[in-house]
Amino acid sequence: MNGAGEGSSASSGPGAPTPQAFKWALLIPVVLLGAALAYAAWHLAGGGGPKAAVGQSAPELTLTDLEGRTFHLSDYRGRVVVLNFFTSWCPPCQQEAPDLARFAQSAGPGTVLVMVDRGEAEGPVRRFIQQYGIDAHVVMDPDNRASQAFGVTGQPETFIIDRQGIIRQHVIGPTTATGLEQMTAPWE
Template identity: 45%
Template sequence: MNKKRVIQISVLVFVAAVFFFLAKGMNAVDIVEVGDQAYNFELEDLDGTIHKLSDYEGKFVVVNFFATWCDPCIEEAPELEKYQQSYASEAPLLIIDRGEPKKRVQDFKVKANSTSTFLLDRDDKISKTFNVVGQPETLIIDPNGIIREKIIGPTTAEDLKAIIATLKMNGF
């Protein structure tokens, strides 16, 4: 191979690498983890009202990611409703559906006899931003918007209450 050909191939590889990294950067999602400032999402509820995480500033917020077809989510639903009835006035509960049709989520809410706020993450972008891999996953966000806890798998009303109480005792 002559020197001119080596230079041409090197330039081509360099241009391809630059294009790849620029394209990746344009589509990249900033991921937030425990200890990070939570992403201030805006999602629609089942009635068409937009909810922003910042609407709940100054309070602890419980954010639960779920899907209607997920067996552990279905099993967890009564516990989340128990939490909603007993503790949500102190620390609101937002349940984020991962990319399902609105009608399916509405039917689930009726069947589960839930009074919780269900939000629609139609393109799963918010779930990806919070690095949610499966469901159910639950985040506890402090009054300053910092993610303090991530629970992978089902949780209970009492566990949520206890975690928030501990965080409050620790000054969060």
């Protein structure tokens, strides 16, 4: 009874680790290390930094518009800015678009609508703006850095920024032309 089978059963007897246990023992630290590295990269990229908040100065944005020009949010100091984050494929953004068009047409000269597209190609954005007839300054946020700076987690999200560059309102979800008129009126 002292054959080869008996010797091999002694090494895998009760209490001895199985090959699966060794795999899990190696896999768990690798997964945890990967998660820690992903979190560190997200944090360094701005994901963990301070976010824009009502009552604080709006973060500076430097983006490119649909005509290839550089856009700086600070260039609009002295005007009320309605800063709308959107994507063309988003149903709530599509629902909101006619109201944005109406608001842009009725807004006084001291108010400007700036729309920030979140990571799309220019073609769909141009079609969206043309389809709804929106007269706005449209800028592209291809890497979502502007969205991160403002703490945007979805779309649409809209910020009302007063003439001094202070965020006065933050709306999550679609808004209306009437709502925008009411939110901007105190700051005009």
